[in-house]
Amino acid sequence: MLIDSHVNLHAPQFDEDRDAVIARARAAGVGLMVEISDRLTTFEATHALAVAHDDIWCTVGVHPHEAKDAADLTAATLIDLAQRPKVVGIGECGLDFHYDFSPRDIQAAVFRQHIAAARETGLPLVIHxxxxxxxxxxxxREEHAAGPFKMLMHCYTSGVELAKIAAELGAWFSVSGIATFKAAEDVRAVIRAMPADRIIVETDCPYLAPIPHRGRRNEPAYVGLVLEKLAEIRGWSADEADRITTEAFFGLFDRVPRPQ
Structure with missing residues (x-):
């Protein structure tokens, strides 16, 4: 069973054919998808997708790009929304200093509220x-010292040192279509060093389509291509990659029941 741990099916890129995209994912063998919240103003749409489909679950959170519009966000708000059925994670949240769409101090403050919510709820934190x-x-390091929490370094493309620190703190890592890009050897080098039992895969659709679909809209149906590349990078067989990433997914998203 393929699992796409990070989809953005609420995105406007899917407004014309969302049901067909979900059907194609199922036809490709995708048995579970996690629909990611990027802002509270679209959380109702995100949550509705999860409620409407047995094989879709969701998170609640605010992307760092949107932090400026949620500067007064509190952990209590996230904790309250996380009580809803089918919410299995906190985020996507974190820091993005590439675009700086939100002031850095606000990004950091909003991120810390997400960490507090993850710690309180026990739900994994999806980190950008x-x-x-x-x-x-x-x-x-500071927040982990204040109390541990589960975390996922989503679509990890940052440096070796941060990866090492996150791994020491118990983080999981997700691999995306970027791993298939010709120029992404630095990303593949980090993937080779990730803790084997804490690696999962994602599409981050509609973004970051893997080769041979690069440059076009990404879909959950393509997550198998990411898994194939991960197997190649790590020297795993296809069955090993499937088994290892599936076990890692359920170890992280432990509110998601295993399909019977």
Whole structure:
């Protein structure tokens, strides 16, 4: 069974054919998808997708790009929304210093509220980090010292040192279509060093379509291509990659029941 741990099916790119995209994913063998919340204003749409489909679950959170519009966000709000059925994670949240769409201090403050919510609920934290390795490492170390929490370094493309620190703190890592890109050897080098029992796969659709679909809209149906590349990078057989990433997924998203 294929699992896509990070989809954005609520995105407008799917407005014309969302049901067909979901059907294609199932036809490709995708048995579970986690629909990711990127802002509270679209959480109702995100949650509705999960409620409407037995094989879709969801998270609640605010992407760092949107942090400026949620500067007053509290952990209590996230904790309250996380009580809804089929919410299995907190995020996507974190730091993005590449675009700086939100002020860095606000990104950090909003991120810490997500961490508090993850700690309180026991739900895994879905972390976005881009060109913010030093501050991300500082925040993760400080917050982990205040009390442990489960975390996923989603679509990890940051540096070796941050990966090492996150791994030491018990983080999981997800691999995306970027691993298939010709110029992404630095990403593949980090993937080779990730803890084997804490690696999962994702599409991050509609973004980051793997080769041979690069440059076009990504879909959950393509997650098998990511898994194939991960197997190649790690020297695993297809069956090993499937088994290892499936076990890692359920170890992280432990509110998602295993299909019978």
């Amino acid at each position: 980090t881009r060109e913010a390795d030093e501050m991300m490492a500082q925040i993760l």
